[in-house]
Amino acid sequence: GWSGLSERLHDLSTRGAWEEMGDLIDDEMLEAFAVVAEPDEVGRRLLQRYGGLVTRLGLYTPYLLDDETRRRIVSDLRG
Incomplete structure (x- = not known):
């Protein structure tokens, strides 16, 4: 423990x-x-873990995300 x-x-x-x-x-x-994942998996992993539980999420990354990666994460979260 x-x-x-x-x-x-x-x-x-x-x-x-x-x-x-x-x-x-x-x-x-x-x-x-x-949630620890590669950028292309983050949206799916967040949805898997928190889908149906929350209506907002804060996303903190160790580096700045480019626009395409941000759009992909949001798209994956929306299902």
Whole structure:
């Protein structure tokens, strides 16, 4: 489990140890809180996970999306 993780993350954050915090987050944990996918799969994966549950989504990416990729994601979300 993830028992005690929040305390360790908090401790590291108070010391500014941001990279060390990332070392504590594995793929399973990341995917529990985020949709992780290639740009051409993001819309489908969001729809699969949140379709019927939400009417709005915020999309944060580690880089700027080009217009075509944004349009494809929106199109996939609309089904």
